[in-house]
Amino acid sequence: MRLLTELLGTPTEADLGVKGTTYQSQLPELRLKEKKSRSSLLLSIQETSSIMGSVAESQRTLYPYVTGSSVVAIKYKDGILMAADMGGSYGSTLRYKSIERLKPIGKHSLLGASGEISDFQEILRYLDELILYDNMWDDGNSLGPKEVHNYLTRVMYNRRNKFNPLWNSLVLGGVKNGQKYLGMVNMIGINFEDNHVATGLGNHLARPILRDEWNENLTFEEGVKLLEKCMRVLLYRDRSAVNKIQISKITEEGATVYPPFSLKTYWEFSAFRNPAAGAAGSW
Amino acid sequence: MFRNQYDTDVTTWSPAGRLFQVEYAMEAVKQGSAAIGLRSKTHVVLACVNKANSDLSSHQKKIFKVDDHIGVAIAGLTADGRVLSRYMRSECINYSYTYESPLPVGRLVVQLADKAQVCTQRSWKRPYGVGLLVAGLDESGAHLYYNCPSGNYFEYQAFAIGSRSQAAKTYLERRFENFMGSSREDLIKDALIATRETLQGEKLTSSICTIAVVGVGEAFHILDQETVQQLIDAFEIVREEESPPAQPQPTAEPAAQASGADQAATTEQGDVAPMDI
Numbered sequence: 009m010r011l012l013t014e015l016l017g018t019p020t021e022a023d024l025g026v027k028g029t030t031y032q033s034q035l036p037e038l039r040l041k042e043k044k045s046r047s048s049l050l051l052s053i054q055e056t057s058s059i060m061g062s063v064a065e066s067q068r069t070l071y072p073y074v075t076g077s078s079v080v081a082i083k084y085k086d087g088i089l090m091a092a093d094m095g096g097s098y099g100s101t102l103r104y105k106s107i108e109r110l111k112p113i114g115k116h117s118l119l120g121a122s123g124e125i126s127d128f129q130e131i132l133r134y135l136d137e138l139i140l141y142d143n144m145w146d147d148g149n150s151l152g153p154k155e156v157h158n159y160l161t162r163v164m165y166n167r168r169n170k171f172n173p174l175w176n177s178l179v180l181g182g183v184k185n186g187q188k189y190l191g192m193v194n195m196i197g198i199n200f201e202d203n204h205v206a207t208g209l210g211n212h213l214a215r216p217i218l219r220d221e222w223n224e225n226l227t228f229e230e231g232v233k234l235l236e237k238c239m240r241v242l243l244y245r246d247r248s249a250v251n252k253i254q255i256s257k258i259t260e261e262g263a264t265v266y267p268p269f270s271l272k273t274y275w276e277f278s279a280f281r282n283p284a285a286g287a288a289g290s291w
Numbered sequence: 292m293f294r295n296q297y298d299t300d301v302t303t304w305s306p307a308g309r310l311f312q313v314e315y316a317m318e319a320v321k322q323g324s325a326a327i328g329l330r331s332k333t334h335v336v337l338a339c340v341n342k343a344n345s346d347l348s349s350h351q352k353k354i355f356k357v358d359d360h361i362g363v364a365i366a367g368l369t370a371d372g373r374v375l376s377r378y379m380r381s382e383c384i385n386y387s388y389t390y391e392s393p394l395p396v397g398r399l400v401v402q403l404a405d406k407a408q409v410c411t412q413r414s415w416k417r418p419y420g421v422g423l424l425v426a427g428l429d430e431s432g433a434h435l436y437y438n439c440p441s442g443n444y445f446e447y448q449a450f451a452i453g454s455r456s457q458a459a460k461t462y463l464e465r466r467f468e469n470f471m472g473s474s475r476e477d478l479i480k481d482a483l484i485a486t487r488e489t490l491q492g493e494k495l496t497s498s499i500c501t502i503a504v505v506g507v508g509e510a511f512h513i514l515d516q517e518t519v520q521q522l523i524d525a526f527e528i529v530r531e532e533e534s535p536p537a538q539p540q541p542t543a544e545p546a547a548q549a550s551g552a553d554q555a556a557t558t559e560q561g562d563v564a565p566m567d568i
Contacts, residue, residue, distance in 0.1 A: 016389055147397050148431055155390035162389055185430075 016162040068172040072124035074098050076109045077248045078210030079120035079179045080238045082222055083188050083203050084231035087259035088181030090120045091235040093243075094268055095250035102250060110256040112263035114139040116184040117153040118256055122207040123176035123195065131174060134163060153182025153189035157199070165197025177207035183260050206238070209246045214238035228257065240271050244280075302414045312418065313411050316440035319420035323366035325456045325489040326353060327482055328424040329449035329463060330435045331473040334506030335426035337364040338482040340453070340489055341499050354503045354513055358383035360393045360428045362503050362511040366453030367421035367440075375423060379403060396427030400436045400444050408442025422452045428505050451485060458488040475506060479514075480526045495523060 074096045081090040096104030109128065110120045113135050121128040138159060142151050151159075157180040167174050173195040181190045192207065193199040204218040217238055226234065232255060243249045251273065256265040279285070297303050298311035305311060326339040341350035351369045355376040356362045361383060365372030379399055386394035403423070410416045418440040425436040437452065438444045449467045451459035462485045470478065482502060487495040497520035505511035514522075 145398060145401075147395065149395040149398070149429070151390065152392075155392050158391040159389055 016159075016166055066172075069124065069127065069175055072127075072175040074103060074125045075175075075248070076107060076122045076125055076128070077246055078206055078208040078214065078242055079109065079122050079177070080206040080210045080214045080218075080235055080242075081120060081179045081181050081190055081204065082218060082226070082231055082234065083181075083190050083224070084226040084228060085224075086228065087183045087188060087257060088118060088190055089228075089231045089235055090118055090179065090181055090256045090258075091239050092120050092122070092254060093239065093250050094252045094254060095248060096125055097248045100248070102248065105250060105252060106268075108254065108265070110254055110265055112256075112258070112265070113156055113180075113182075114142070115150055115262065116258075117151075117156045117180060117182035118258040118263045119156075120179040120181075120207075120256075121176050124174070127174040127176050131160070131163070131176065131178070135160075152184035152187075153180055153191075154184075156180055156182070157189070157191045157193065157201075161193045161197060161199045164193050164195060164199075168196045179205055179207060182258055186260065209249075210238065210242055213241050213245055217241065236271060240273070243271060243273065300414050301411055301417060310411065313441050316418035316420050317422075320367040320422035320440065320452055321454060321456075323368075323421070323453045324353070325451060325453035325459060325486070326364035326366045326422075326424050327449075327451045327456070327459050327463075327485045327489075328364060328426055328435045328437075328447070329467070329470055329478055329482055329485070330426070330433045330447075331475075331478055331506075332471055333433055334473075334475045334478055334504060334509070335428070335433045335435050336475075336478040336482045337362060337424060337426050337503045338486045339364050339366075339501050340486060341501060350499075352501075354501050356503075356511050356513070357399075357427075358387075358393065359510040360505060361396055361399065362426050362505055362513075364424040364426070364503070365421050366456075368419070369421075371419040371421040372423065375403065375406075375419060375421065378406065379425075393429060395429045395431075396425065396434045396436070397429075397431075397446075399427070400425055400438060403438050404442050404444040407438065407440055410440075411442055424450060424452065426503070426505055426511070428507065433506065449481075449485075451489070453489075455489040455491060458491075459485040462488045475504065475509075479504065479522055483523060483526060496520065497523060 076096055077093060079090065079092040081088060090110055092109045094106050094108065095102055096107040107125060109122065110118065111132060113119050119135070121131070135156070139151070160178055160180060164174055164178070175195050177192065177194045179192050183189070189201070190203065190205060191199060191201040192205045203224070204215070204222050206214040206218070218234070221234055235255060239253050243251055251270045252268050253271060254265060254268050256263065295305070295311070297305035298315070301310060301312040324340040324342045326337070328335065328337050330336070337354055339353040341353065343350040353366070353369070354362060354364045355373070357376060357379045361379065363376055363379065365376075382399055382402060383394045403425070407419055410418045420440060422440065423438040425438060427434050435447050435450065436444055437447055437450050448470055449463040451463060463481070466481060470481070473481070479502060483495065483500070486500050493499070497516045500519065501513060502519050503511065503513040
């Protein structure tokens with residue numbers, strides 16, 4: 009496969025410093041770039057390019073541009089449920105209002121992403137290729153959620169090792185052969201499985217709710233209700249959340265992404281009406 | 292020196308549409324001592340005959356573990372077999388690094404066959420002189436494949452390769468219809484009997500055969516010699532059973548000192564074109 013070794017970090021000769029440019033030479037260059045102000049950046053690239061060759065011209069993601077907020081996902085009786093809003097923030101500006109962050113991957117998996125939207129789109133391209141090549145074998149075998157999750161883990165960790173991370177937290181859920189799977193991986197490659205997961209602010213605001221109220225035998229309706237509760241809390245307290253939400257499920261039968269909807273909200277609580285009341289002098 | 296003018300390099304066709312070098316490579320498989328494989332729904336058993344090429348030397352290893360779920364038995368040039376099993380090991384380990392799951396057997400076999408095929412289409416290469424019986428277990432169950440130097444591969448219920456393998460094949464052809472539901476022990480027993488068939492009267496002992504098993508809940512492993520001897524004794528395979536020699540045994544002829552061809556002392560006289568395997 010075209011990018012496999014490149015993506016996954018199986019060491020190549022260049023990585024091992026056998027040929028030409030060495031791996032270590034990229035490190036001081038990176039620090040240089042981060043310290044210098046933007047105006048001197050061009051200059052520094054010109055300066056270093058003669059020494060570093062093509063390495064100096066490479067661009068790394070040093071911070072995200074357009075980001076999506078939390079993804080919340082749970083196991084339920086028949087599979088996995090996932091929820092995310094459709095906002096895309098340009099810094100703190102709510103720039104886009106209709107970005108899909110839940111995508112089915114192959115037959116058995118569902119991917120949710122928060123963080124840099126363009127990096128998510130690149131990940132989707134990798135996965136499209138992965139699933140295509142898998143289907144081309146046409147031998148009855150197919151990659152399940154566990155395999156896809158592990159693949160993503162390798163990709164994410166490899167990119168962070170190149171000091172050029174894909175700026176996302178990814179949630180990967182799925183069902184294969186009656187086996188439910190739900191896992192997470194973040195931009196530096198930390199990964200784990202759990203019965204319920206949440207990215208971003210959801211990790212702080214939704215997980216406590218899920219710990220209290222989640223159980224293995226939730227029906228679809230109960231699951232959706234629980235996710236809506238989480239999303240409502242996030243909508244109230246996460247400034248980058250928007251009230252246009254998608255919920256998606258995956259079962260043995262396959263993935264379904266439901267059309268977006270809005271939550272009913274009530275903003276007339278006194279704390280909402282006068283948010284600075286309890287923090288005099290702060291604003 | 293040459294049998295005809297078309298067998299100098301691998302890529303030159305004969306007017307009859309044959310590639311002699313490839314056919315010679317498949318002959319090398321027949322020179323090696325026998326290797327046998329058979330499978331049920333849940334298990335695959337590999338067996339092989341160990342022949343030392345000198346009274347003073349030990350025999351060469353003919354069964355290799357590739358991964359927990361895959362193993363191979365080889366016949367032909369042992370050196371080529373080792374190279375290919377090392378390739379298979381590395382493919383398996385790379386797959387499990389990326390996906391944390393075992394490589395499907397069929398996919399490994401295709402990759403292996405593609406590798407062998409390249410050698411039949413490059414003038415500066417030679418085909419591998421080894422046949423591999425690939426035994427493995429994956430999502431879709433137990434599998435037994437035969438990979439041959441021409442780059443062809445086939446899936447089998449039971450198969451035998453190497454010298455005097457025809458005798459084993461005859462036995463297996465008589466019995467294979469029951470293999471699907473066989474227990475692990477029955478498979479091993481049939482493997483031992485099929486192995487004995489290739490021995491031409493020589494006594495079957497654990498010192499001249501190797502048995503390996505892979506199956507549901509059982510990682511690929513080679514049975515130790517003690518266990519094999521116990522099985523041989525338990526099944527009373529040593530004494531000549533009824534087994535009517537229905538098949539006229541191929542005439543044994545001294546091996547033309549095929550340098551490196553593994554250990555077998557006889558060649559098989561096949562009258563079918565090697566390509567027809």
